[in-house]
Amino acid sequence: MRACVKSNRVTKTAGMTLIELLFVMGLLALLFGAGIGTFSSLNVGEKAARVSVATTLRAANNWAIARHAPATVRIDPLQDRFSAEGMSVVGTWRFESLPVQGAFDLIGTKKGGAELDEDGYRGSALSFVGARPKSRVKIDVHKDSAFQMKDGFAISVVIRQDLDGGGQVFDLDDTLSLQVTERGAVRASFMTAVQDDFLGERDSGRATLVTEDGLVTKGRWTSIAIFYDRELFTIYVGGLEVARVEQDGRVRVIDGPLLIGASGSPFPGAIDDLVMSAVAVEEVFELPESVTFGAKTPKTIQFQAGGGLNRRVHHEPVEITLVFEDGREDVIRVNLYGAVE
Numbered sequence: 001m002r003a004c005v006k007s008n009r010v011t012k013t014a015g016m017t018l019i020e021l022l023f024v025m026g027l028l029a030l031l032f033g034a035g036i037g038t039f040s041s042l043n044v045g046e047k048a049a050r051v052s053v054a055t056t057l058r059a060a061n062n063w064a065i066a067r068h069a070p071a072t073v074r075i076d077p078l079q080d081r082f083s084a085e086g087m088s089v090v091g092t093w094r095f096e097s098l099p100v101q102g103a104f105d106l107i108g109t110k111k112g113g114a115e116l117d118e119d120g121y122r123g124s125a126l127s128f129v130g131a132r133p134k135s136r137v138k139i140d141v142h143k144d145s146a147f148q149m150k151d152g153f154a155i156s157v158v159i160r161q162d163l164d165g166g167g168q169v170f171d172l173d174d175t176l177s178l179q180v181t182e183r184g185a186v187r188a189s190f191m192t193a194v195q196d197d198f199l200g201e202r203d204s205g206r207a208t209l210v211t212e213d214g215l216v217t218k219g220r221w222t223s224i225a226i227f228y229d230r231e232l233f234t235i236y237v238g239g240l241e242v243a244r245v246e247q248d249g250r251v252r253v254i255d256g257p258l259l260i261g262a263s264g265s266p267f268p269g270a271i272d273d274l275v276m277s278a279v280a281v282e283e284v285f286e287l288p289e290s291v292t293f294g295a296k297t298p299k300t301i302q303f304q305a306g307g308g309l310n311r312r313v314h315h316e317p318v319e320i321t322l323v324f325e326d327g328r329e330d331v332i333r334v335n336l337y338g339a340v341e
Contacts, residue, residue, distance in 0.1 A: 045288035046324055052285055053082060053320060054332050054340050057301065060084045061338040065307035069277060070154065072229065073301040075320070080287040087154050090147045091258070091276040093139075095126040100137050100260075104146075108139040114261060117270045121158040121221050125272035128261050129162045136262035142173060142254050149176065149251045150193075152279035156225040161218045161269040168263035169224075169271060173256030178226065180267055183213035186235055186242075188226045192249030204249060209233055211243045221272075229279065231300070241312075287322070294321025294329060307338040 060071040063086040071086035092103040098116055100108030112135025117127035128135055141147040157178070159169060166182040176190040189208040193201050209226075215237045216222050225236040228247065235243040260271060287293070297320050302310035309318065318334040333341040 045290050046322075046330075049287050049291040049322055050330055050332065052287075053322065056082060056084045056285065057320075057332065057334055057340045060086065060301070061303050061307050061334075061340065064303035064305060064338065068305045070227075070229070070305055070310070071303045075293060075297055075299050075301075077293040077295075077297060077299065080292050081284055082287075083281055083284040085151070085279050085281040087152075087277040088146075088280045089275060089277045090144070091139075091141060091274075093260075093274045094123065095120065095272055095274075096124050100126065100139065102139065104144065106139055106141055106144065108137040108258075108260070110135075110137045112136060112261070112266075114266075120270060121160070121272040123272075125160070125270035126260065127162070127270040128167070128266040129268060129270070131261070131266055133264050133266075134262060135266050137260040138262075139258040139260070141258045142256055147276075147278070148254055149278045150253065151250065151281060152229045153190075153251065154225065154227045154277040155275070156223065157274045158221055158223045158272045159216065159267060159269060160221045160272075161216055161267070163268035164218065165265065165268050167265040167267035168261065169267045170274070171259045171262055173252075173254050173258070175252045175254060175256075178224070179263070180216050181210075181213070184216040185213045186211045186215055186224055186237060188233075188235055190228065190233075191252040192247075193252040194250070201253060203252060207233055207245070207247045207249065209235055209243050209245055211235055211237065215242060229302075290325045292323045294323050297321050301334060303338050309334065309336050309338055311336070 057073055060073045064071040067086060069087040071084065073082060073084050075082045091106050093100055095116065098110060102108065113128065113131030114135050114137055115127055117125045126137065157169060159180070161180065166180045169178040169180065171177040177188070179187045181187055187208070187210045189206050191206050192204045194204045196202050223238055227234045227236070230248050231246065233245050233247040234241055261267065298318055301318050302313045304310040317336055320332045322330045335341060
């Protein structure tokens with residue numbers, strides 16, 4: 001991701017942040033002399049470069065393990081900069097009561113015919129069966145400063161279609177939406193934006209992705225996930241990737257509420273287990289002037305939920321090469337299980 005984004009929700013998340021892991025692991029490496037044999041021929045700046053890069057990789061790996069969420073290390077070889085980022089949950093709704101209660105005090109108010117269905121995917125679910133047009137649940141997520149998805153997102157939900165026809169599952173500030181078509185296809189889209197020096201942020205187009213027909217069938221619970229990391233926009237149904245498109249634009253700033261339902265035709269069924277996560281970039285680091293990244297160093301190292309390398313991106317271990325002023329090179333290797341060697 002191109003910019004640093006820090007969450008203001010300090011008291012509401014558990015565990016250590018990426019930057020805290022970076023500092024702790026870096027201090028431990030220096031205090032206990034990790035890799036003294038490897039560093040014996042390096043100067044202080046070169047040692048710091050290797051420690052910083054290796055620690056950033058380990059921090060992303062630990063984030064993926066601890067949060068069971070994707071994490072990425074991005075490398076800019078032209079500027080000799082690198083950063084770690086990970087997905088962080090910003091909203092969760094289980095639909096066990098009305099008004100709708102969510103994590104982080106994100107409470108919804110309903111309008112129209114939305115009701116609870118006790119036969120949910122897990123406990124109760126939110127149902128729009130028989131609801132009149134534009135029925136919805138409104139959640140003011142934009143009032144939470146942490147609820148921004150400019151650098152990427154991961155959203156999962158479980159739905160059950162009870163009547164014929166399609167409809168809207170949710171719409172987030174007319175920026176990000178998920179729908180099911182009449183033929184049972186999944187349609188996801190989001191608005192991209194660019195920063196103008198004179199006009200500020202302005203819309204630059206809508207990224208849209210549609211699956212094949214028949215993936216959502218009546219009477220059956222179906223899990224859907226949409227994922228965007230400013231490289232790929234992807235839809236998963238039933239845990240399998242079913243559609244993808246390359247995309248690298250920033251997501252428009254969220255300035256309005258999350259509406260579950262709300263279109264002319266809300267989804268004709270039940271909705272459960274809605275979880276929204278956003279990418280957080282914790283810090284951007286620079287190599288010392290005497291160190292550069294090697295030409296074959298990858299620009300992204302992606303860890304999948306659980307900690308291993310993302311096998312769809314990395315088919316073999318990853319090597320990051322540091323090149324010093326005198327031509328010497330030092331290689332940091334990440335194996336397929338995510339361990340930094």
